[in-house]
Amino acid sequence: MKVALAQICPKLGDIRKNFHMHIDCIQKAKRKKADLLIFPELSLSGYTLKDMVEEVALQPRTDPLFKQFKTLSRNISFIVGFVEEKEKGLFLNSAAFFSQGKILHIHRKVFLPTYGMFEELKFFGQGKNFTSFPTPFGKAGMMICYDFLHFGSSYLLFVGGSELIIVISAAPGRGFADDDSYASSRMWELMGEAISRFSQTFVIYCNRVGYEDGKSFAGGSFIYNPGGQLIAKSLYVDEDFLVKKIDLEDIRRFRKKRPYRRDEKPEVICEALKRIIENYED
Amino acid sequence: MKINPSFAEKLLTRFIKEEFSKLNFKKGIFGLSGGLDSSVCALLAAKALGPKYIIGLIMPYRDSFSRDVKDAEDFACYLGISFRIIDISPMVDPYFAKYPTNNRILRGNKMARERMSILYDVSARERALVLGTSNKTELLLGYGTIHGDIACAINPMGDLYKTQIRQLARYMKIPDKILRKKPTAGLWAGQTDEGELGLTYTKIDRILYQLVDLKKTKKEVISSGFQKRDVEKIITLIKGSEFKRKMPPIPKISDRTVGHDFLFPFDWDR
Numbered sequence: 001m002k003v004a005l006a007q008i009c010p011k012l013g014d015i016r017k018n019f020h021m022h023i024d025c026i027q028k029a030k031r032k033k034a035d036l037l038i039f040p041e042l043s044l045s046g047y048t049l050k051d052m053v054e055e056v057a058l059q060p061r062t063d064p065l066f067k068q069f070k071t072l073s074r075n076i077s078f079i080v081g082f083v084e085e086k087e088k089g090l091f092l093n094s095a096a097f098f099s100q101g102k103i104l105h106i107h108r109k110v111f112l113p114t115y116g117m118f119e120e121l122k123f124f125g126q127g128k129n130f131t132s133f134p135t136p137f138g139k140a141g142m143m144i145c146y147d148f149l150h151f152g153s154s155y156l157l158f159v160g161g162s163e164l165i166i167v168i169s170a171a172p173g174r175g176f177a178d179d180d181s182y183a184s185s186r187m188w189e190l191m192g193e194a195i196s197r198f199s200q201t202f203v204i205y206c207n208r209v210g211y212e213d214g215k216s217f218a219g220g221s222f223i224y225n226p227g228g229q230l231i232a233k234s235l236y237v238d239e240d241f242l243v244k245k246i247d248l249e250d251i252r253r254f255r256k257k258r259p260y261r262r263d264e265k266p267e268v269i270c271e272a273l274k275r276i277i278e279n280y281e282d
Numbered sequence: 283m284k285i286n287p288s289f290a291e292k293l294l295t296r297f298i299k300e301e302f303s304k305l306n307f308k309k310g311i312f313g314l315s316g317g318l319d320s321s322v323c324a325l326l327a328a329k330a331l332g333p334k335y336i337i338g339l340i341m342p343y344r345d346s347f348s349r350d351v352k353d354a355e356d357f358a359c360y361l362g363i364s365f366r367i368i369d370i371s372p373m374v375d376p377y378f379a380k381y382p383t384n385n386r387i388l389r390g391n392k393m394a395r396e397r398m399s400i401l402y403d404v405s406a407r408e409r410a411l412v413l414g415t416s417n418k419t420e421l422l423l424g425y426g427t428i429h430g431d432i433a434c435a436i437n438p439m440g441d442l443y444k445t446q447i448r449q450l451a452r453y454m455k456i457p458d459k460i461l462r463k464k465p466t467a468g469l470w471a472g473q474t475d476e477g478e479l480g481l482t483y484t485k486i487d488r489i490l491y492q493l494v495d496l497k498k499t500k501k502e503v504i505s506s507g508f509q510k511r512d513v514e515k516i517i518t519l520i521k522g523s524e525f526k527r528k529m530p531p532i533p534k535i536s537d538r539t540v541g542h543d544f545l546f547p548f549d550w551d552r
Contacts, residue, residue: 176290180286
């Protein structure tokens with residue numbers, strides 16, 4: 001299958017403009033014969049929304065733009081990041097997987113960074129689950145940005161049977177590296193390498209670029225194969241449109257060699273977690 | 283503290299380019315002093331926007347700092363940016379003739395605000411955006427005049443310490459005579475930043491980096507080899523200048539108040 005990563009710079013708060021940017025990317029991906037196109041976190045709205053959250057929120061079931069997305073997804077699958085009004089007055093940072101003319105799954109960001117420069121919990125409600133769901137390419141699971149830095153999330157998708165772990169992100173860069181990139185990009189790559197290698201899934205990470213209120217989104221989207229090898233990498237900091245052919249048979253190959261999934265013991269982990277939680281102080 | 287200067291240059295020129303496009307401005311303007319920071323700013327802006335869209339304002343007081351004026355002119359010519367010399371003494375002198383003072387800080391602050399006032403006026407006439415030239419060291423120490431040299435629309439170099447600006451300047455091949463100058467706020471003749479602060483920038487930046495970037499405690503910074511007196515002085519300066527880095531507080535009365543819970547991004551509708 002062919003995967004496309006749209007490392008774009010959405011315009012903050014301008015749904016209409018961003019929608020057209022999405023349409024352009026979808027058409028481009030179709031021309032390049034991609035099967036799955038991935039957009040970054042909050043790709044339809046931009047990231048630093050603050051009180052604009054409620055102005056840009058969409059209801060997937062009834063929204064006319066989503067209706068158009070569904071139609072477009074008849075012959076290509078894609079993932080879009082958006083603000084979801086899940087119920088009246090409840091706003092979530094969400095990712096929708098469009099395929100075969102419908103929405104296959106919506107993931108709601110569980111871990112909302114609220115420290116240092118981040119203040120998501122102030123403006124968003126929290127998701128509650130990490131689901132592996134069937135797609136035309138096998139089972140997949142989605143995460144949004146900070147979800148991925150909590151390795152328990154990847155574990156849940158691994159145990160749930162995901163063969164593709166897809167992370168959409170709006171990660172600002174910090175710190176200098178030796179090459180022309182941010183030091184913080186290493187953090188994402190390290191996680192990508194570790195999770196892909198030990199869950200033997202494809203890890204596909206799509207970050208955005210551009211500045212919002214001085215924060216610079218770092219780009220550097222990537223794909224790791226189920227052996228922990230980096231097989232595709234977008235530019236750092238600059239806009240990019242990456243298309244990469246991946247071989248889903250790799251999953252079988254690596255899992256035959258080292259049966260991590262076969263030998264996994266979710267029951268033991270679950271029981272041990274329960275005991276830890278029961279013994280929490282306070 | 284070591285930066286990757288090529289990446290820093292890329293990030294800052296991209297930032298300038300993107301902000302100008304968001305704000306729908308073509309021209310940039312800033313005060314050009316002949317010192318290091320404004321020279322680096324000029325070079326970054328020229329690279330980002332093209333030299334013909336850059337205006338450097340050279341704003342001397344009487345004939346003090348005539349060497350700096352010459353250096354600023356030379357550098358503007360070298361970059362191919364346009365520049366204008368506006369002497370601020372006809373504006374400043376009548377005020378101090380009426381309200382005399384020998385307090386150098388008062389006089390210096392008034393001059394810094396006069397320059398700001400001219401900068402904003404020319405920026406409006408020219409439809410140009412005011413670029414700030416403050417660095418992270420100055421911002422953290424509050425070593426600048428509020429509503430004076432701190433005032434700007436965007437501040438490209440505000441996250442680089444003075445010594446990091448020097449690294450960037452060397453990489454960007456800023457002329458040696460500018461690189462070698464003793465940093466000065468130019469408030470009065472003979473003033474140097476390091477003389478006034480009583481510490482070298484190398485020392486200040488190392489202490490700031492540990493306190494701010496690495497979040498080390500005062501005790502940890504002192505035990506890493508700095509004098510208690512120096513570390514305490516820097517902490518006092520940081521704490522005492524928070525007002526220069528913030529909007530002034532508003533007493534909350536209503537349900538939704540500017541600065542409290544009326545929260546929109548700077549890039550709102552841009």
